[in-house]
Amino acid sequence: MKPLFCTLAVAVSLLAMSPAMAGSLAQPEGAGTSPATATGVTIPQDAGQATTLPAAPAAPPGGAAHGVPGPSAAVDVPSPPMTDAGVPSASSAPAAPPAVPATSSAAAPAAPAAASTPVAAITPAALAPEPPPRNVVAQISLSKQRMEVIVDGQTRYSWPVSTARKGYRTPTGSYGVERMHRRYFSRKYDNAPMPYAIFFHRGWAIHGTGDLRRLGRPASHGCVRLHPNNAAALFALVKDYGRDNTRIVVTR
Numbered sequence: 228m229k230p231l232f233c234t235l236a237v238a239v240s241l242l243a244m245s246p247a248m249a250g251s252l253a254q255p256e257g258a259g260t261s262p263a264t265a266t267g268v269t270i271p272q273d274a275g276q277a278t279t280l281p282a283a284p285a286a287p288p289g290g291a292a293h294g295v296p297g298p299s300a301a302v303d304v305p306s307p308p309m310t311d312a313g314v315p316s317a318s319s320a321p322a323a324p325p326a327v328p329a330t331s332s333a334a335a336p337a338a339p340a341a342a343s344t345p346v347a348a349i350t351p352a353a354l355a356p357e358p359p360p361r362n363v364v365a366q367i368s369l370s371k372q373r374m375e376v377i378v379d380g381q382t383r384y385s386w387p388v389s390t391a392r393k394g395y396r397t398p399t400g401s402y403g404v405e406r407m408h409r410r411y412f413s414r415k416y417d418n419a420p421m422p423y424a425i426f427f428h429r430g431w432a433i434h435g436t437g438d439l440r441r442l443g444r445p446a447s448h449g450c451v452r453l454h455p456n457n458a459a460a461l462f463a464l465v466k467d468y469g470r471d472n473t474r475i476v477v478t479r
Contacts, residue, residue, distance in 0.1 A: 362472045363464055365433065367451055369397060369479050372443050374453070376461060378468075384460070387443035389436065389452040397449050399477045402427040404470040407462065416448055422455055423462040427475040434458055451477075 364377040369390050376384035390397040404425055411424040411434070421434040433451040435458035436442070442454060453461065465473045 360472070361468055362474070363468045364474045364476060365461065367397075367475070367477045369399070369445075369477065372445065374451070376464070378464065384457070386453060386457045389438070389441050389444060389446040391447055391449040392445040395447070395449045397447075397451065397477060398428055398431060399479060400428075402475045402477075404465060404473050404475065407465065407470070409462065421450070423458040425462060425465060425475075433461065433475070 361379055366375045366377065367373075367388060367390070368375075372388055372390065374384075374386045374388045375382055376386070404427060406426045408424045408426075409422070411421040411432075413419040413421055415430070420437070421432060424432045424434040426432040431449055431451075433453060435455035436447075436452035437455070438446065438452070439454060442452065446452070
């Protein structure tokens with residue numbers, strides 16, 4: 228009866244054991260279990276000895292097995308240190324990246340504005356060469372006894388003249404027009420007529436003459452004589468261009 232009673236006790240103990248304890252019973256002999264413990268189930272090792280098995284350890288919360296936390300297992304996360312007011316301390320907050328100074332277009336020095344240069348409009352008239360100034364030049368050669376009338380740089384007339392005969396002189400040089408008289412009579416030489424008179428230096432003048440046979444050689448008291456028609460043409464030309472735009476040039 229004693230062996231049968233021991234067998235029933237072992238069976239009841241096995242039914243109360245957890246699966247984890249049943250696994251530990253399956254370990255081979257000498258795997259580290261003690262033949263006798265303070266608490267547990269006593270089983271016979273042979274006919275005359277009994278062995279006490281260790282009690283099964285309690286299963287972790289959530290039914291975790293083999294060290295793997297179950298669905299309801301809590302994971303410990305270290306909490307940051309708190310201040311007395313319950314606010315995480317500044318030392319526990321992650322360090323912010325260094326601030327990069329923002330570039331502002333307003334802070335940058337403005338480049339000096341280039342001075343705007345007005346550009347004149349180019350027209351065909353601006354590209355055309357400027358016309359020569361309007362002027363009249365009466366060139367008188369004493370040696371040739373001729374007058375060349377140059378208008379705007381172009382020779383327009385060439386006429387014979389009579390200048391001062393021996394004992395008198397016709398002054399040389401470049402002169403402007405001092406005064407003009409369509410009809411004039413000499414006060415010095417017997418009231419002699421001097422039509423279309425153009426005075427260029429004191430009492431010296433260019434004028435028309437009736438002594439046509441002496442034109443082309445010296446014959447006057449110092450004035451420059453012309454055919455009356457040529458004198459009238461020169462007078463009208465000077466009137467048209469103006470006294471300020473007329474030069475009288477006398478050369479040897």
